[in-house]
Each structure stands twice: as structure tokens, then as C-alpha cells.
Amino acid sequence: MALQNLKGRVAFIFEEDDFDVDQIVGVKNIKIQDVDELAALAMTSYDPDFSKEVRKGDVIVGGRNFGYGHPHYPPMKALRHLGIAGVLAESFSPGYWRGEISMGFPQCSCPGIRAAVKRWDEIEVDWPAGVVRNLTQGTEIPFEPLAHSDALMLEAGGLLPYLKMNPAG
Numbered sequence: 001m002a003l004q005n006l007k008g009r010v011a012f013i014f015e016e017d018d019f020d021v022d023q024i025v026g027v028k029n030i031k032i033q034d035v036d037e038l039a040a041l042a043m044t045s046y047d048p049d050f051s052k053e054v055r056k057g058d059v060i061v062g063g064r065n066f067g068y069g070h071p072h073y074p075p076m077k078a079l080r081h082l083g084i085a086g087v088l089a090e091s092f093s094p095g096y097w098r099g100e101i102s103m104g105f106p107q108c109s110c111p112g113i114r115a116a117v118k119r120w121d122e123i124e125v126d127w128p129a130g131v132v133r134n135l136t137q138g139t140e141i142p143f144e145p146l147a148h149s150d151a152l153m154l155e156a157g158g159l160l161p162y163l164k165m166n167p168a169g
Helices: 037-039 076-084 095-100 148-156 160-164
Strands: 006-013 059-062 086-089 107-109 122-126 131-134 139-142
Touching: 037 076, 086 122, 095 107, 095 148, 148 160
Parallel strands: 006 059, 059 086, 086 107
Antiparallel strands: 006 122, 122 131, 131 139
């Protein structure tokens, strides 16, 4: 089984470094458990129409140390519920990275990605080739390869499915 390439639009670009994902739904909403309610709140402080514009397969792009802070799950759960298929960032906070990879949510560490894409560009993350293709602009940029264990977890759909497939670890 091979990791499926991501192919979709850049639904949003976070320009700032050290982005705290709690801001996606708002810190005051972080304890909400209902995924529909969370999804309705997602990104409203950045783009009130985000939930209407985003579609299944889209990705978000971030800066350096994306996911900085406490790695709470509700914001990313809301984005997945809206159809966001993964995150491409200049780099990631280690705690955020581990948490989202273990949830089976693709992350791609790609230095230079913010400058290489514009909002709504069509992109493809080609895992085997190690490049992000900007299909709109006809360009590509290399990304840092996934650790073998991270690739296996993503292929399985997360840590728990991976452990069920590989009980010896």
C-alpha cells in the first residue's frame, strides 16, 4: 500500500509563523465537542465564508513552526470535517506534527511553500517524487521526506489502525 498523493486547492494560507491552531475555531470554543458546531466556527475570524468555499481535498498552507502551542485536536477535527485533506507548512511544531500524523492527517514540511502558492491554486503533493506541484502555475517545489514510521502511519490511517495492522510494533 502506498500513500495517496494529495490533490486539491490551497484553501487558505496562514502568513504568520508560530501559528496556534486553536485560533482556527477560537480559543473560547476549544472545548466544544460537536464536530458540526466546530466546523461552522472554523476559520470565521479569517474568512466568514470559508466553510462554504472549501471543498473535499483542499489543503491549508502555513509558515514556520505551524501548530505552535498546545496541540488541541478540535480545530483540526473541524477542518477535516469540512474536507481539508492535509497541511503543508514551512515547518511544524513537533507536538502538533506527532498528534496529527497519529490521527492519520497528512502533513508536509515544505520550506518555501508560502511563496510558491496563492490561495485557490490547484496543487498536488507527490509523496514518491518528493515534490509539491503547483498545477495552476506549472511549478514544483521539493519537500522534506516523511520519516518511514510517519509514512506507514499515514498509509494505515493513523496510529491505532497502524498498530492493529502491526501488533508487534
